[in-house]
Amino acid sequence: MIPLSLKEIADLTGGRLHGIDDQEAAALVIDGPVVTDSRESGPGGLYVARIGAAHDGHRFVGAARDAGAVAALTSREVAELPCVVVDDVQDAFAALARGVLERRPDLTVVGITGSSGKTSTKDLLASVLSAAGPTVAPAGSLNSEVGVPLTICRVTPDTRFLVVEMGARGVGHIEYLAGIATPTIGVVLNVGTAHVGEFGSREAIGRAKAELVAALPDGGLAVLNADDPVVSSMAGQTAARALLVGADHEAGLRAVDIELDAAGRPSFTVTGDGVRGQTRITLALHGEHHVANALAVVAVALECGLDIEAIARALATATPASRWRMEVTERPDGVTIVNDAYNANPDSMKAALKALVAMGRGRRTWAVLGSMLELGDESVAEHDAIGRLAVRLNISRLVVVGETARPMASGAQHEGSWGEEVVWVPDVDAAQALLATELQPGDVVLLKSSRDAGLRWLGDTLAGVTEETT
Incomplete structure (x- = not known):
């Protein structure tokens, strides 16, 4: 967490202080974990008391205090901790996350979405970028309106890269997430039939995923799957530079000569934009579908300044960081x-x-x-x-x-x-x-x-x- 005083948090969220005066709040620095689960609280941390379908987070403020939290973000007054009281905890949490990023304008923010492969690609990219500098990425699949602020609040003064996974349950969700964590690089992996029952059609899913590239700035980069027609067509929906990646002959960055070893681990040759000649990449992951994920990682890492040899070395040793994925x-x-x-x-x-x-x-x-x-x-x-x-x-x-x-x-x-x-x-x-x-x-x-x-x-x-x- 980038250190913020409780007074600064109140100012960012538009909340009012309770259980502490302005002077004390200005001196109380939050430099520990920001959490929504009281069991994950720690020294110097902030507990965000959400009200969910099953639990009212305000009931666990005392447990957060006992675990080391020094303040809470709440929608009603509590006695156990000094708190910032707001009308809507989710809106305030999003505002806090935006405030954290405003204090790190030099940070490279990468957003990743797709119907499948988001978490595996996020893990691969975090592993590769970590070789170049301190990197923050979601734990597991924290890709929602709660997970994105939680991830952002792990950014520290020395973080160089922030990887944000963005999921969607409907049109407008990714636009909302991109408004919290405005990316400079966006990756759209694929548009499949996951959640078609919620969206209604594959075309509606495509519109939702395109919200990521629409949020990219003029100087940004959209990394798009050349082998998925719905995704490749998003090149015309962004102000950013678009790079198509895949096996398609029109891709700017291509994977060719794909092979699988006896354990089903793929290797391939990458050629195209930003690559001198041809470079062979071998993955420690299982399944040919990881080739497309790895190719997207190569594109982002090159944009972030890594050379292809360093990327290949990092990919060769990257293993699954999130549970229950191959x-x-x-x-x-x-x-x-x-x-x-x-x-x-x-x-x-x-x-x-x-x-x-x-x-x-x-x-x-x-x-x-x-x-x-x-x-x-x-x-x-x-x-x-x-x-x-x-x-x-x-x-x-x-x-x-x-x-x-x-x-x-x-x-x-x-x-x-x-x-x-x-x-x-x-x-x-x-x-x-x-x-x-x-x-x-x-x-x-x-x-x-x-x-x-x-x-x-x-x-x-x-x-x-x-x-x-x-």
Whole structure:
């Protein structure tokens, strides 16, 4: 956190002080963590008391104080800590985040959005930029109206790069987030069918993602996926310079000669704008879909002043920093567990299945798949299509978990699966019981579903990950 006095925070948010006078508030410096979860409070920190669907944050002000917080941002007076009282805590939190960035006009801010791959790309980029200077990026998938201010409030006086992941549940959301963290570089990875049930159509999703490039300044850079027509068309919707990246021959930065090793880890040659000759890049991540993510990272890092050799070195050692994204565990009995069950949509599901095939060459492969949520009227058709794809990819065993995902099983059967190749089970416990009796040494098991389906916890159990490490 950039040190701010409580009086400065009151001025930034338009709030009034309670439990402390102006002089004391001017002397009380907030230089610790800014949090919305009292359990994450620490010495010198500020607790933001939000009122959510399940909890009223004002009930936990005392717990935040006990953990070290010295002040709170509230919408009503509290006795446990000096506080800044505001009409709307979210509006005030956004104003505080903007105030932090106003104090660091030299900071390079990178915004990332897309229907899939945001978190993995954010993690890759943070790893690469950290080699060039202090970098702040979201923990996990903090990409909402709460997560973006939380990330910004981790900026310190020596931070050089800020990476902001931006999600959207509707049109206008990314515009709102970009108004809090105004980026100079924007990355749009793809426009798929994730959340189509909320947006109504892929075109509406595209309009929402384009809000990021529309927010870029004249001197900024929009990094756009050349292989996604909806994304590449955004080049005409921004005042910034547009750079198309991908395998398409019209891309300014291209990935060619893509190969996968025996573990499904990709390598490729990057050529084009900002690259002298051709440079070979090898990733430690699993799955060919990471090539597009890495190419976007290369584009941003070059814009930030890194040379291609340094970028390649950093990418070669970058590993997943966020949980349940293609986490690979080699068990002592020879079974490989691939836990990619933090989230799922048709595009990421297809990518994960293809990665499973690459990793399972010569081995028996299992796809344990749960529901993809927020697909609206397309849910049955999209689940059916994934089941059919699993058969076409010749995956050995398909285990479909849960009622919503059941069309995957029927799709696989109609595509030509037979016998025990595909099985539907009602819940995670049934899937665990099946796997416990049938897994054999050498098997490769992918777990993939939307977060609320719970397969990530099954993945942890199969991998032997204890609760303390999650």
